Amino acid sequence: MTKIYIPLDMAAVAMGADRLAAAVAKEAAARGLTIEIVRNGSRGMLWLEPLIEVETPAGRVGYGPAKAKDVASLFEAGFLTGGAHPLNIGVVDEHPWMKRQNRFTFVRCGIIDPLSVAEYEAHGGFVGLKRAFELGAPAVIEEVTKSGLRGRGGAGFPTGIKWKTVADAPADRRYVVVNADEGDSGTFADRMIMEGDPLSLIEGMIICGYAIKGSKGYVYLRSEYPVVAKVFQAAIEKAREAGWLGDNIKGSGFDFDVELRIGAGAYVCGEETSLLESLEGKRGIVRAKPPLPAHVGLFGKPTVVNNVLSMATIPMILEKGAKHYADLGVGRSRGTMPLQIAGNVKYGGLFETDFGIPLGAIVNDIAGGTRSGRPVKAVQVGGPLGAYVPVSLFDLPFDYEAFAAKDSLIGHGGLVVFDDTVDMLWMARFGMEFCAIESCGKCTPCRIGSTRGVETIDKISKGQDVEKNIELLKDLCHTMKFGSLCALGGFAPYPVESALRHFPEDFRKPALEAAE
Amino acid sequence: MAGAAPYSDERAREIIAAHMGLEGPALPILHALQAEFGFVPDSAVREMANALNISRAEMHGVVTFYHDFHTSPHGRHTLKICRAESCQSMGAEKQANEFLARHKLDWGQTTPDGSLTVEPVYCLGLCAHSPSALYDNEPIGLVDAETLDELVEEAKGK
Ligand SMILES: Cc1cc2nc3c(=O)[nH]c(=O)nc-3n(C[C@H](O)[C@H](O)[C@H](O)COP(=O)(O)O)c2cc1C
Ligand code: SF4
Ligand code: FES
Numbered sequence: 001m002t003k004i005y006i007p008l009d010m011a012a013v014a015m016g017a018d019r020l021a022a023a024v025a026k027e028a029a030a031r032g033l034t035i036e037i038v039r040n041g042s043r044g045m046l047w048l049e050p051l052i053e054v055e056t057p058a059g060r061v062g063y064g065p066a067k068a069k070d071v072a073s074l075f076e077a078g079f080l081t082g083g084a085h086p087l088n089i090g091v092v093d094e095h096p097w098m099k100r101q102n103r104f105t106f107v108r109c110g111i112i113d114p115l116s117v118a119e120y121e122a123h124g125g126f127v128g129l130k131r132a133f134e135l136g137a138p139a140v141i142e143e144v145t146k147s148g149l150r151g152r153g154g155a156g157f158p159t160g161i162k163w164k165t166v167a168d169a170p171a172d173r174r175y176v177v178v179n180a181d182e183g184d185s186g187t188f189a190d191r192m193i194m195e196g197d198p199l200s201l202i203e204g205m206i207i208c209g210y211a212i213k214g215s216k217g218y219v220y221l222r223s224e225y226p227v228v229a230k231v232f233q234a235a236i237e238k239a240r241e242a243g244w245l246g247d248n249i250k251g252s253g254f255d256f257d258v259e260l261r262i263g264a265g266a267y268v269c270g271e272e273t274s275l276l277e278s279l280e281g282k283r284g285i286v287r288a289k290p291p292l293p294a295h296v297g298l299f300g301k302p303t304v305v306n307n308v309l310s311m312a313t314i315p316m317i318l319e320k321g322a323k324h325y326a327d328l329g330v331g332r333s334r335g336t337m338p339l340q341i342a343g344n345v346k347y348g349g350l351f352e353t354d355f356g357i358p359l360g361a362i363v364n365d366i367a368g369g370t371r372s373g374r375p376v377k378a379v380q381v382g383g384p385l386g387a388y389v390p391v392s393l394f395d396l397p398f399d400y401e402a403f404a405a406k407d408s409l410i411g412h413g414g415l416v417v418f419d420d421t422v423d424m425l426w427m428a429r430f431g432m433e434f435c436a437i438e439s440c441g442k443c444t445p446c447r448i449g450s451t452r453g454v455e456t457i458d459k460i461s462k463g464q465d466v467e468k469n470i471e472l473l474k475d476l477c478h479t480m481k482f483g484s485l486c487a488l489g490g491f492a493p494y495p496v497e498s499a500l501r502h503f504p505e506d507f508r509k510p511a512l513e514a515a516e
Numbered sequence: 517m518a519g520a521a522p523y524s525d526e527r528a529r530e531i532i533a534a535h536m537g538l539e540g541p542a543l544p545i546l547h548a549l550q551a552e553f554g555f556v557p558d559s560a561v562r563e564m565a566n567a568l569n570i571s572r573a574e575m576h577g578v579v580t581f582y583h584d585f586h587t588s589p590h591g592r593h594t595l596k597i598c599r600a601e602s603c604q605s606m607g608a609e610k611q612a613n614e615f616l617a618r619h620k621l622d623w624g625q626t627t628p629d630g631s632l633t634v635e636p637v638y639c640l641g642l643c644a645h646s647p648s649a650l651y652d653n654e655p656i657g658l659v660d661a662e663t664l665d666e667l668v669e670e671a672k673g674k
Pocket of ligand 1: 150151152153154155156157159179180181182183184267268269270271272273305306307308310311486487488
């Protein structure tokens with residue numbers, strides 16, 4: 001029986017993967033052929049979605065982007081044995097875009113059936129957890145610390161140190177919370193891993209729970225991801241049925257369970273303390289720190305809050321050893337980063353590589369430049385709170401410190417490319433507007449400052465006292481940066497200031513326009 | 517699309533009770549209430565305040581904090597159009613404004629026949645296929661004007 005893979009990934013579904021799968025099943029039945037359709041995760045070559053893969057003796061041959069209307073011609077062309085067809089991209093593992101990567105966190109994503117515990121185990125799943133049980137909790141934390149893994153949710157805080165703080169905090173209950181709020185524009189790696197390899201996240205959570213002597217894990221998922229909710233809930237149930245969740249996991253004496261919670265459309269709930277408030281059933285208002293969630297977290301108990309990618313990388317670190325991971329990367333940015341390439345690009349998708357690759361190589365070589373064919377003008381790196389980086393900084397290596405040195409951030413690893421038609425004054429205005437819409441309202445610089453920011457940019461756009469208002473805007477940014485409680489208000493100035501710094505001409509339109 | 521059931525206090529109490537075993541049950545309850553009735557009526561907020569032993573004002577504060585929950589009925593279908601940066605890089609803002617103008621709607625408004633509510637959304641994680649949208653629970657990549665108009669028609673039908 002021929003095995004066919006068609007992704008269930010939300011981006012693939014958005015491009016017609018469900019209709020494609022139905023059409024393939026129907027056509028096969030009409031031809032009296034028996035096939036097995038596996039709904040896998042995405043391989044990350046999103047411009048090829050939906051990507052059908054067929055298992056052949058030579059490897060998995062891909063066809064994409066395949067629409068339901070292509071199905072008849074695919075069967076005609078003998079795609080079940082890897083036949084020639086205009087959509088044939090050859091063996092997927094041999095594709096240059098795949099071959100350049102170093103897949104670590106995403107090693108199984110798109111390869112296995114995400115809801116098969118047996119396949120997960122056949123591809124190294126739960127090896128890390130078994131090793132964790134052998135090592136014992138303190139050694140697990142040490143292993144995570146030595147790997148150099150830093151939180152992938154944006155701030156880049158060392159994961160091992162966070163876990164140790166929670167483990168050392170005296171308490172009768174400790175929690176593991178996974179931040180799956182992924183609200184940043186240009187990011188989708190959390191979504192992809194939760195759809196394509198959800199058991200790796202569950203395994204990471206169990207390892208964390210074991211290491212910190214935690215009793216329960218929560219995953220807080222944004223409501224904008226309905227496909228993820230379905231897949232991840234099913235994965236929890238599969239793991240529980242197989243005895244990897246619940247009491248006395250595989251005879252280890254360790255009890256742990258995971259529960260999925262859905263957010264309700266608030267960007268600020270990605271901020272860890274706001275997320276905890278929301279999980280407790282309150283308004284998602286940011287808490288003042290200290291106390292840190294590691295000391296006083298969910299329901300007042302010590303809590304690890306980690307991003308999906310941080311947690312899903314843990315099993316591989318335990319499996320391969322800390323050194324293997326720490327040997328990758330540059331400077332203090334160890335390991336790999338799943339880059340999310342988006343916006344106006346030819347080849348958008350998920351590309352996992354070691355830290356240190358220059359920004360220009362990502363945009364020009366990997367992403368293939370713009371989809372519109374026009375020159376690149378700016379790349380926003382790290383989500384809506386990230387800076388706009390101009391082409392003149394394309395030598396910048398992808399590394400936490402190198403970006404920080406240029407008043408930029410890498411955040412969650414999302415890159416949004418803009419061509420030369422973008423108006424940076426408008427994007428700066430949008431950044432302020434977004435902050436105003438999503439502000440939790442607790443502090444004045446963010447709540448009021450963002451609205452004043454929009455007004456000031458509108459004045460600049462009308463040519464009203466331009467230089468004076470630009471000074472005012474800079475001053476406002478300064479106040480927000482240093483007077484805000486959390487990074488929503490504190491980082492909203494990054495896109496604005498970077499737009500002002502690198503694209504000053506967009507803020508100083510010719511007088512003719514201003515006179516209108 | 518869910519949300520057709522007429523409201524009753526009794527049914528609201530049942531839904532609330534079914535979630536009381538959870539730690540921090542408020543959000544799961546609100547999602548369940550909205551899935552059942554299409555919105556979160558004031559009476560349901562009162563029932564929740566009673567069950568959770570907090571003031572109605574406090575409960576109201578929770579409901580209104582989140583973009584997802586609404587306290588009055590919406591259209592039978594929802595179309596969320598992404599306005600975040602990646603989609604903007606592919607012309608989403610212009611496309612959305614033209615769409616709204618064509619159908620004489622503003623963000624958050626419902627068509628006069630009550631079939632469709634149009635809302636902005638800030639990223640659907642489909643940014644490699646910008647611009648994108650979400651129709652009820654169906655994601656749509658590379659959304660164009662024609663598709664948006666078809667969805668308005670489709671919503672009318674059901
Ligand atoms: C406004 C705001 C939104 C955030 N959104 C997210 C998010 O969606 N996902 C995430 O993992 N971290 C987000 N963060 C960062 C979290 O507060 C926190 O640093 C992170 O979840 C910690 O996990 P890590 O150490 O694994 O990165 C956000 C922070 C702020 C200020
Ligand atoms: S900076 Fe904004 S979002 Fe953060 S706590 Fe202050 S008001 Fe809330
Ligand atoms: S910005 Fe629109 S889907 Fe991400």
